[in-house]
Amino acid sequence: MKRILVVSWFYPPINSSEGLVTYKLLKNSNLLYDVCTQSSVESWSYGLDNGFPEPDHVRRISLSCSDLESWKDEVVKYFAAHADEYDILMTRSMPPTSHEVGLKIKELKPSIRWIASFGDPIADNPFVLKCFTRTSPFSLKARYETHMSLKQMLSPMRVLRNLLWKRRYAREIKPLKRDRVFQRKVLENCDCVLCNSEQQKEYMLSAYGEQMLQKALVLPHSFDKSLYPPKEESGVSDHTKKRVVYIGSLDDIRTPHSFLVACKELKEQMQDLPEKLEVFFYGSLSDQEKVYILNEELFDFIKIKKPVSYRESLKIMQDADLNLLIDANLHPILDHNIFFAAKLADYMGAGKPICGITMGEGPSAEILSKLCVPALSYSPEEIKNFLYLFVYENKVCSPDPSALAEYDAVKVAKDFDGFVTERL
Amino acid sequence: MKLLTVVVPTYNTEKYIRRCLDSVALEELRSELEVLVVSDGSLDASAEIADEYAARLPDCIKVIRKENGGHGSTINTGLSLATGKYFRVLDSDDWFDIVDFKAYMQRLKTEDADAVICNYRKEFVYESRSEFFSYPKLQDGKTYEFDKFDLDLLQGEYFVMATTAYKTELLKKSGLSLLEKTFYVDMQFNVVPITELCTFTYYDLDVYRYFIGRPDQSMNLTNFVRNQDHHKKMVHWIVDFYTKKSPDLSGNKREYLQAILVYTLNTHYTIYCEYDKDHRRAYREITEFDRYLLETNPTLYDALNTMAYIRYNRKSKFKGVKVSSRLWKKCLQLARIIKHRGN
Numbered sequence: 001m002k003r004i005l006v007v008s009w010f011y012p013p014i015n016s017s018e019g020l021v022t023y024k025l026l027k028n029s030n031l032l033y034d035v036c037t038q039s040s041v042e043s044w045s046y047g048l049d050n051g052f053p054e055p056d057h058v059r060r061i062s063l064s065c066s067d068l069e070s071w072k073d074e075v076v077k078y079f080a081a082h083a084d085e086y087d088i089l090m091t092r093s094m095p096p097t098s099h100e101v102g103l104k105i106k107e108l109k110p111s112i113r114w115i116a117s118f119g120d121p122i123a124d125n126p127f128v129l130k131c132f133t134r135t136s137p138f139s140l141k142a143r144y145e146t147h148m149s150l151k152q153m154l155s156p157m158r159v160l161r162n163l164l165w166k167r168r169y170a171r172e173i174k175p176l177k178r179d180r181v182f183q184r185k186v187l188e189n190c191d192c193v194l195c196n197s198e199q200q201k202e203y204m205l206s207a208y209g210e211q212m213l214q215k216a217l218v219l220p221h222s223f224d225k226s227l228y229p230p231k232e233e234s235g236v237s238d239h240t241k242k243r244v245v246y247i248g249s250l251d252d253i254r255t256p257h258s259f260l261v262a263c264k265e266l267k268e269q270m271q272d273l274p275e276k277l278e279v280f281f282y283g284s285l286s287d288q289e290k291v292y293i294l295n296e297e298l299f300d301f302i303k304i305k306k307p308v309s310y311r312e313s314l315k316i317m318q319d320a321d322l323n324l325l326i327d328a329n330l331h332p333i334l335d336h337n338i339f340f341a342a343k344l345a346d347y348m349g350a351g352k353p354i355c356g357i358t359m360g361e362g363p364s365a366e367i368l369s370k371l372c373v374p375a376l377s378y379s380p381e382e383i384k385n386f387l388y389l390f391v392y393e394n395k396v397c398s399p400d401p402s403a404l405a406e407y408d409a410v411k412v413a414k415d416f417d418g419f420v421t422e423r424l
Numbered sequence: 425m426k427l428l429t430v431v432v433p434t435y436n437t438e439k440y441i442r443r444c445l446d447s448v449a450l451e452e453l454r455s456e457l458e459v460l461v462v463s464d465g466s467l468d469a470s471a472e473i474a475d476e477y478a479a480r481l482p483d484c485i486k487v488i489r490k491e492n493g494g495h496g497s498t499i500n501t502g503l504s505l506a507t508g509k510y511f512r513v514l515d516s517d518d519w520f521d522i523v524d525f526k527a528y529m530q531r532l533k534t535e536d537a538d539a540v541i542c543n544y545r546k547e548f549v550y551e552s553r554s555e556f557f558s559y560p561k562l563q564d565g566k567t568y569e570f571d572k573f574d575l576d577l578l579q580g581e582y583f584v585m586a587t588t589a590y591k592t593e594l595l596k597k598s599g600l601s602l603l604e605k606t607f608y609v610d611m612q613f614n615v616v617p618i619t620e621l622c623t624f625t626y627y628d629l630d631v632y633r634y635f636i637g638r639p640d641q642s643m644n645l646t647n648f649v650r651n652q653d654h655h656k657k658m659v660h661w662i663v664d665f666y667t668k669k670s671p672d673l674s675g676n677k678r679e680y681l682q683a684i685l686v687y688t689l690n691t692h693y694t695i696y697c698e699y700d701k702d703h704r705r706a707y708r709e710i711t712e713f714d715r716y717l718l719e720t721n722p723t724l725y726d727a728l729n730t731m732a733y734i735r736y737n738r739k740s741k742f743k744g745v746k747v748s749s750r751l752w753k754k755c756l757q758l759a760r761i762i763k764h765r766g767n
Contacts, residue, residue: 143761258552269523331550359550360439360637369439376443377549381521381633385447388522393450 028413117194197363223349262383317350325356337362431502465492496602496609544632564628
């Protein structure tokens with residue numbers, strides 16, 4: 001079999017979730033790969049980790065470039081020179097530029113079998129949609145939400161402002177339309193769509209009909225046991241307090257606010273909480289939440305730490321008493337979640353207790369239920385109850401070992417190999 | 425004798441029941457608490473999950489499996505088996521606040537009032553917000569005689585399933601038997617025991633968490649319209665019950681129950697006058713119901729005239745109900761805005 005060309009801007013040593021997902025899949029696969037990535041990461045803040053084992057069957061092709069656009073051209077140029085060497089192409093969606101490369105390559109060699117991998121949907125991404133304000137603050141509808149005097153209602157200034165708002169809004173949503181067209185073009189031209197959950201597959205493809213759904217392969221995120229430090233290196237937990245850990249970046253949409261409110265309320269009821277619990281957030285946190293931690297004086301047991309490298313994060317997960325997952329609340333855009341956070345798979349590999357704050361339905365809720373660990377809602381009251389049980393009643397929430405096998409990178413890669421060999 | 429029986433009606437709530445049972449299955453309360461999980465013919469794993477908890481605390485948690493008969497039937501079953509001094513209901517998608525529940529159990533040890541009232545919260549889980557319900561004018565820990573206390577202290581609120589624990593003996597004596605295969609049976613639970621109630625104590629504790637977030641919840645407004653037959657059946661039952669009982673009730677009880685009924689009837693009229701989009705059906709139903717109410721209980725009928733929309737609809741013989749509700753809704757919204765400004 002010929003080698004598979006993988007187009008991925010992110011790939012280790014860069015510390016990026018997308019690159020690491022690709023790496024785990026390729027490392028455990030039995031097929032041969034060439035990964036077109038980039039050699040300069042100066043403009044990116046992800047950091048480097050040079051300690052990843054380099055498997056023999058994966059060859060890295062680092063193309064020097066100044067930005068994404070020039071990288072795109074370099075990859076196409078590279079392919080044009082080596083077109084005969086590849087029958088299968090895989091492009092990774094973060095950033096979507098990889099798929100632009102895919103379209104160009106498919107034009108150059110229509111017979112190539114193209115696997116387009118989507119970490120998240122590019123078009124109508126609910127996470128992005130949630131950022132948009134839908135109702136103009138100057139529209140007449142706004143009077144149901146905020147006070148609007150009769151004078152304001154009749155004011156021509158309000159009408160003018162409303163028109164200007166709409167113009168600006170239209171400019172903002174233009175890229176969304178462009179993304180929709182682009183994603184459709186990719187989906188129509190590729191031979192296989194790689195998704196990480198059934199929910200993502202449904203969300204992205206169901207509108208295009210059965211034929212498109214047939215193209216999809218659902219490959220869940222996975223953990224690679226060999227990447228975790230040996231137990232003696234990670235050390236036995238010597239902390240006296242229960243340690244809750246969240247690893248990854250948080251923002252205004254994927255927010256720990258409910259969790260922080262729960263901590264605050266439990267602390268009010270149980271004054272000894274800081275002596276029994278410590279919470280670590282590794283990664284970025286919105287300023288609003290940092291201020292909340294300060295204002296509510298939660299800093300005695302909630303700590304914010306700098307982002308850590310992937311392998312360091314695995315060690316931290318192994319040392320934690322509870323690994324916390326926080327998903328974005330997509331309501332009111334969607335009533336269910338469609339995202340499967342890669343960190344959940346890594347939490348599973350760490351073998352330590354897990355708890356998730358997520359929507360009632362979606363990949364995370366499904367997986368957490370399979371693992372028999374708590375999937376909490378965004379209600380601070382529910383989270384508070386859980387924390388009480390965890391801290392004071394020693395509630396056990398270790399994942400069911402029998403449910404972990406499905407997310408082992410070796411098994412996932414085997415499924416992928418089987419699909420490629422039989423279907424492409 | 426156990427101190428408290430908590431009945432957990434369960435129907436296909438495997439996603440939520442752990443959260444519910446975790447909040448009551450507490451080691452230190454096992455000797456005082458009886459939890460009866462009544463599976464109403466659940467088709468999912470909820471009963472099996474409850475079995476896990478029962479195996480862990482066999483002297484505290486019991487799982488009862490029965491054929492499907494609706495929410496009311498599970499409470500009837502629970503009540504018939506209850507051995508605790510007090511009785512309360514915890515739906516399997518709701519939960520108790522552990523800290524306050526422990527305090528509640530502690531205080532219950534020395535309690536002897538017929539009913540114990542506390543606060544509760546509605547948890548809108550997707551919006552990450554709570555709505556807190558309390559009785560701020562009632563005094564924490566004070567026992568009131570129902571026939572003598574000042575009803576204004578309730579500030580228009582009344583005792584609901586989520587806030588109230590009754591003595592099991594009182595519930596049995598009141599003849600409480602909830603309708604089977606019918607939604608909104610909590611109305612019966614809010615009304616029937618009051619006829620036997622002599623004393624109640626208020627605890628300023630925030631125990632019950634009422635989960636709002638499932639699309640199929642009967643309290644959902646669109647489901648009110650879909651389940652209007654259930655609502656109608658329940659309202660008829662309550663009106664008949666009240667009409668039959670009211671001559672023997674004390675003034676306070678009569679006034680209290682009438683307030684609940686006016687509130688419930690308002691919801692019933694709203695379903696037809698505002699929410700039901702099948703205007704012909706709504707017109708037929710509401711005219712028929714209005715006639716029934718006038719014939720059955722003229723006092724209640726008159727009490728509803730305090731609501732402007734009912735008064736105007738009656739004057740126009742509900743002809744407005746036949747008209748598209750869009751226009752009517754706009755008028756109502758405008759009326760609300762004007763009223764709000766006035767305040």
